[in-house]
Amino acid sequence: MNTIVTNYTTEKADTFIREKLPLLPNSIYRPSYHITAPVGWINDPNGLVYFKGEYHAFYQYYPYGTEWGPMHWGHVKSKDLLIWEHLPVALAPEYEYEKGGCFSGSAVVHHDKLYLIYTGHNEEKSPKEVQCAAVSEDGIHFDKFPAPIIPSLPAQASEDFRDPKVTWRNGKWYLFIGTSYNNRGRLVYYTSENLTNWSYQGIVLEGGAHQGTMWECVDLFSLEDKDVLIYSPMGLMDSKTRYIVGNWNKDGFETLTEGEIDHGTDFYAPQTFEDAKGRRILIGWMNMWEKAMEEKKEGWAGALTLPRELSLLDNHLVMTPVAEWKDAVLKKHPVAVKQENPQVNLEFTHLFFHYKGRSDQDVEWSVTSGQGDAFTLHVDSSKKHIMLNRTGMLAGEKDCLTVPLPEEADQIELEAFIDHSAFELFINHQLTVSLRIYFQETNVVFEQLSPDNETLIYSYE
Numbered sequence: 532m533n534t535i536v537t538n539y540t541t542e543k544a545d546t547f548i549r550e551k552l553p554l555l556p557n558s559i560y561r562p563s564y565h566i567t568a569p570v571g572w573i574n575d576p577n578g579l580v581y582f583k584g585e586y587h588a589f590y591q592y593y594p595y596g597t598e599w600g601p602m603h604w605g606h607v608k609s610k611d612l613l614i615w616e617h618l619p620v621a622l623a624p625e626y627e628y629e630k631g632g633c634f635s636g637s638a639v640v641h642h643d644k645l646y647l648i649y650t651g652h653n654e655e656k657s658p659k660e661v662q663c664a665a666v667s668e669d670g671i672h673f674d675k676f677p678a679p680i681i682p683s684l685p686a687q688a689s690e691d692f693r694d695p696k697v698t699w700r701n702g703k704w705y706l707f708i709g710t711s712y713n714n715r716g717r718l719v720y721y722t723s724e725n726l727t728n729w730s731y732q733g734i735v736l737e738g739g740a741h742q743g744t745m746w747e748c749v750d751l752f753s754l755e756d757k758d759v760l761i762y763s764p765m766g767l768m769d770s771k772t773r774y775i776v777g778n779w780n781k782d783g784f785e786t787l788t789e790g791e792i793d794h795g796t797d798f799y800a801p802q803t804f805e806d807a808k809g810r811r812i813l814i815g816w817m818n819m820w821e822k823a824m825e826e827k828k829e830g831w832a833g834a835l836t837l838p839r840e841l842s843l844l845d846n847h848l849v850m851t852p853v854a855e856w857k858d859a860v861l862k863k864h865p866v867a868v869k870q871e872n873p874q875v876n877l878e879f880t881h882l883f884f885h886y887k888g889r890s891d892q893d894v895e896w897s898v899t900s901g902q903g904d905a906f907t908l909h910v911d912s913s914k915k916h917i918m919l920n921r922t923g924m925l926a927g928e929k930d931c932l933t934v935p936l937p938e939e940a941d942q943i944e945l946e947a948f949i950d951h952s953a954f955e956l957f958i959n960h961q962l963t964v965s966l967r968i969y970f971q972e973t974n975v976v977f978e979q980l981s982p983d984n985e986t987l988i989y990s991y992e
């Protein structure tokens with residue numbers, strides 16, 4: 532039997548949010564289209580799923596402050612992947628085994644009901660992490676199962692055993708979960724017929740020394756004719772979220788290629804799902820642990836990326852914003868920034884810009900509100916990289932990043948979304964860069980500094 536041991540409930544969280552919302556200061560940083568919490572802290576996206584004609588996304592959530600705390604699950608839904616509507620908080624940490632939080636997990640639809648499968652975390656217990664489930668008929672109110680569905684650890688896992696990803700495969704339910712062993716990441720799995728009784732099956736893959744010490748937020752899915760694993764490794768300085776493309780069969784997981792999913796500094800813990808059209812869509816957390824989040828001043832912290840569609844290019848994982856996004860943006864009339872008029876004043880900080888040019892040409896853009904902030908991008912053709920610079924945006928810190936250009940490309944095509952403090956860049960439909968940027972006012976000047984080609988700016992409401 533579950534016994535309530537905390538003071539947290541979903542009703543208490545919803546009341547707190549409703550009362551706190553009107554007291555927040557005016558926001559200049561809050562994105563319009565990227566998912567953010569109404570108030571408080573968010574981290575990983577959870578439970579991405581298509582249910583009864585709508586997209587649902589959940590997220591790791593602590594409503595009562597702008598720092599991480601005992602995790603709830605926040606909830607939004609959308610008809611079109613563009614506009615998200617806030618729903619009541621879905622899960623609160625209540626019971627002994629989840630006292631420290633309802634940690635990350637996934638969602639599936641089974642017999643017309645929506646199931647959430649998550650990790651119950653309690654530092655004071657051993658094992659500290661057990662796997663739990665909750666079910667809903669309306670997609671809004673969830674009833675937790677009477678006890679954890681995986682209450683103990685397999686011999687092949689350590690106490691770090693979290694973030695279950697449940698998926699339908701070969702006629703049954705599979706539950707993939709990340710752990711660590713001998714200081715290496717490891718992926719293990721279970722199977723089930725009914726989402727309640729799970730049998731342990733063994734190891735899918737063991738990480739090497741260059742793949743971190745523990746794998747958080749694993750996801751394993753088929754894409755085209757390959758199997759793709761994504762994981763968020765702990766213990767790596769220069770890598771945040773990685774993919775492995777290969778083939779998984781009875782002989783094990785054969786790795787063909789691997790790499791970094793996103794080249795920005797603010798990206799972690801992504802999760803994918805398959806939508807009704809059969810597309811594989813990814814949403815990530817648009818931050819990283821221990822990063823400055825200027826929006827804390829405004830009473831909220833953290834954002835999720837735009838939904839991105841995944842595909843393979845020469846067995847490498849690549850992403851583009853879902854077509855809905857491009858369609859919505861490209862209907863607007865663009866402003867051209869070119870040699871004759873290299874500068875435009877924009878009354879907003881939500882825009883999409885598009886540039887195409889030769890890769891042996893240098894180009895530079897700057898966006899600033901004139902209040903000591905400047906965001907610059909520089910395609911450096913001799914160094915074959917793009918340099919992104921967020922001067923004056925992170926509490927006086929200079930934050931500079933370089934991303935190598937795709938090799939052997941004659942053309943450079945950039946598609947960039949600036950949605951207030953959320954910046955996403957797509958380079959040649961191959962590389963992505965997620966960054967948070969902070970303008971001090973919503974009016975900005977956009978300038979193309981080495982203007983050989985034109986950049987088109989589309990504003991969107």
Ligand code: FRU
Nearest residue numbers: 575591602634635747748800
């Ligand atoms: C990843 C992570 C997960 C965990 C969650 C806790 O960012 O550490 O492994 O479930 O965050 O909020």
